[in-house]
Amino acid sequence: MALHDSAIIGYAEVPTVRRSTRDVWDIGAEIVESLIASTGVEKAQIDGMILSSCSTGAGNIFWSQTTADQLGLELDFCQSVDIGGCSPVASIARASMAIDAGLCETVLCLFTDTQVAEDNRKMRAFADEWTNPLGYLGPVTAFGLLSTRYAHQFGLDPACLGKLAVTQRAHALLNPNAVPTLQKPITLDDYLSSRMISDPVRLLDCVMACDGGSGVLVTSRKSAERRGVTRMAVPVGYGERTNYRATDPIVDPTDTGHRIAGARAFAQAGLTPADMGSLHLYDDFIIAMMIQMEMLGFCKQGQGCDFIAERDFHFDGDLPLNTGGGQISAGQVGLAGGGTNLVEAVRQIFGEGDKRQVRDTRHALVTGIGGIPYGRNWASSNALILSGEG
Amino acid sequence: MVDFLDLERKPSAPRSFSQPFWDATRERRFLLQYDKRAERFQFFPRAAALSDGARDLDWREASGRGTVFSHTIARRSRGPFNDATPFTIALITLEEGVNVMANLVGCAPEDVAIGMAVTLDWCPLPDGTHLPIFKPATD
Numbered sequence: 001m002a003l004h005d006s007a008i009i010g011y012a013e014v015p016t017v018r019r020s021t022r023d024v025w026d027i028g029a030e031i032v033e034s035l036i037a038s039t040g041v042e043k044a045q046i047d048g049m050i051l052s053s054c055s056t057g058a059g060n061i062f063w064s065q066t067t068a069d070q071l072g073l074e075l076d077f078c079q080s081v082d083i084g085g086c087s088p089v090a091s092i093a094r095a096s097m098a099i100d101a102g103l104c105e106t107v108l109c110l111f112t113d114t115q116v117a118e119d120n121r122k123m124r125a126f127a128d129e130w131t132n133p134l135g136y137l138g139p140v141t142a143f144g145l146l147s148t149r150y151a152h153q154f155g156l157d158p159a160c161l162g163k164l165a166v167t168q169r170a171h172a173l174l175n176p177n178a179v180p181t182l183q184k185p186i187t188l189d190d191y192l193s194s195r196m197i198s199d200p201v202r203l204l205d206c207v208m209a210c211d212g213g214s215g216v217l218v219t220s221r222k223s224a225e226r227r228g229v230t231r232m233a234v235p236v237g238y239g240e241r242t243n244y245r246a247t248d249p250i251v252d253p254t255d256t257g258h259r260i261a262g263a264r265a266f267a268q269a270g271l272t273p274a275d276m277g278s279l280h281l282y283d284d285f286i287i288a289m290m291i292q293m294e295m296l297g298f299c300k301q302g303q304g305c306d307f308i309a310e311r312d313f314h315f316d317g318d319l320p321l322n323t324g325g326g327q328i329s330a331g332q333v334g335l336a337g338g339g340t341n342l343v344e345a346v347r348q349i350f351g352e353g354d355k356r357q358v359r360d361t362r363h364a365l366v367t368g369i370g371g372i373p374y375g376r377n378w379a380s381s382n383a384l385i386l387s388g389e390g
Numbered sequence: 391m392v393d394f395l396d397l398e399r400k401p402s403a404p405r406s407f408s409q410p411f412w413d414a415t416r417e418r419r420f421l422l423q424y425d426k427r428a429e430r431f432q433f434f435p436r437a438a439a440l441s442d443g444a445r446d447l448d449w450r451e452a453s454g455r456g457t458v459f460s461h462t463i464a465r466r467s468r469g470p471f472n473d474a475t476p477f478t479i480a481l482i483t484l485e486e487g488v489n490v491m492a493n494l495v496g497c498a499p500e501d502v503a504i505g506m507a508v509t510l511d512w513c514p515l516p517d518g519t520h521l522p523i524f525k526p527a528t529d
Contacts, residue, residue, distance in 0.1 A: 126434060128402070128403060129402045129403065129404065129408065129434070130434050130491065131491060133402065134479050134491060134492065134493050134521075135397075135464055135467040135468070135471030135474070135477060135479065136479060136491070137466070137467055137468065141462060141464065141479055144464075145460045145461070145462050145479070145480075145491075146460070147462075148460045148462055148504070149459070149460040149481075149504070152460070195465070196463065196465050197465055198463065198465060198479075199462055199465070200462075246440065247440040247441055249430060249431060249433070249487055249488045249489070250459070250483060250487065250488065253460070374491065375481050375489050375491050
């Protein structure tokens with residue numbers, strides 16, 4: 001697969017809200033309209049579409065074709081990606097594959113969800129049988145178990161996690177699309193004194209479920225050059241792993257699939273963690289970002305706290321992280337939430353970060369986490385490296 | 391606060407391949423799938439061996455002895471469980487070499503520690519099956 005032969009030529013995002021009064025297709029239509037306006041690509045030229053997971057659409061087994069119909073798109077390729085929080089980042093690799101295979105030329109990657117207003121999920125998984133009878137709350141319980149184990153194996157300083165929470169909140173204050181509920185500054189004391197939800201997971205470790213959407217347009221670089229496109233974010237490395245250590249009867253939850261996905265993405269790109277100008281790490285819980293830093297090779301396993309203490313993650317610091325506030329401070333757009341950090345990475349590479357613009361726009365790393373399995377960490381891990389060529 | 395074991399829990403809806411597990415809980419027996427070729431146990435029950443994909447698996451009774459692998463204190467929950475917070479959800483490593491998620495009772499949540507020895511007990515469900523729970527081992 002020649003991943004780098006395709007390019008993201010536009011991005012769009014609607015403001016994240018606590019509960020949408022607009023239909024999920026209205027949000028989708030606004031994103032398509034905005035992508036058409038910002039790229040000059042005509043609607044009729046969009047011949048592929050990839051949708052993220054979507055709680056609102058989860059009751060419709062024809063989700064991608066129905067959405068295409070609602071948006072008036074005639075397509076040569078369409079699909080939904082069902083790996084949860086990984087699916088927006090995964091859609092870039094799949095769009096590139098479809099373009100490379102000659103199936104289509106210009107792919108709309110659309111990430112919308114109105115999970116709070118309209119949740120149509122019915123989960124067929126392990127939970128009814130093995131975890132719901134325990135009073136298990138899903139991800140928050142899973143991260144409580146993971147965090148206790150991490151603390152046992154390596155030690156865990158809550159102030160390090162708090163540093164990330166405070167930095168992300170500062171970024172959200174510079175992001176007009178962040179959910180208004182979270183647009184107030186927090187201090188390290190606020191983090192440390194926020195109430196426990198599932199020890200040692202605090203309220204300010206968690207994402208807030210929200211509604212909204214984002215999207216990008218992917219096309220072949222040749223086609224982009226033919227159209228005279230000057231702004232591009234080129235995918236140069238990608239890795240994905242689902243059910244890491246699936247066959248082991250006992251799994252260390254602090255060891256994740258990002259170890260594999262990250263190594264693959266960096267090798268394909270011919271780059272190292274030190275080359276990344278900004279990090280856009282999937283943040284369903286604060287500790288997930290620290291573990292990703294370890295697994296992706298920014299530091300050794302178990303040394304995340306020391307690493308965090310040494311670095312400045314502000315947009316103007318030495319390792320900018322989730323410069324729009326991430327999902328934890330901008331709001332988690334349901335199962336489309338992976339789009340928030342992806343679009344922020346593209347925005348930064350395009351140099352359109354406004355008050356939160358990073359200095360180094362050469363390369364950005366975006367990751368995903370999708371699905372919570374039984375007693376491990378997360379079901380899918382992915383990593384995408386974007387380069388600002390063009 | 392209500393007694394944790396008296397909470398109303400929905401009986402499990404077993405799958406075709408997990409039915410033997412739930413049937414055995416009627417006699418308060420904890421069955422594990424045993425994979426003869428890999429010479430190891432697996433949990434939760436699957437339709438096939440995690441090792442090689444073959445569906446030829448034995449059921450063997452577990453000792454019920456284990457240690458705490460990890461734990462968390464549920465401060466909030468859903469439905470009837472909200473009336474019983476705080477309570478413990480733990481991952482237990484059984485002697486047979488598998489991790490099982492279960493409630494740990496008979497011990498204040500803040501006194502639970504990784505490595506603590508625990509033994510199996512049972513919480514009755516309305517359909518006559520039982521839910522496995524664990525309590526501190528008394529030697």
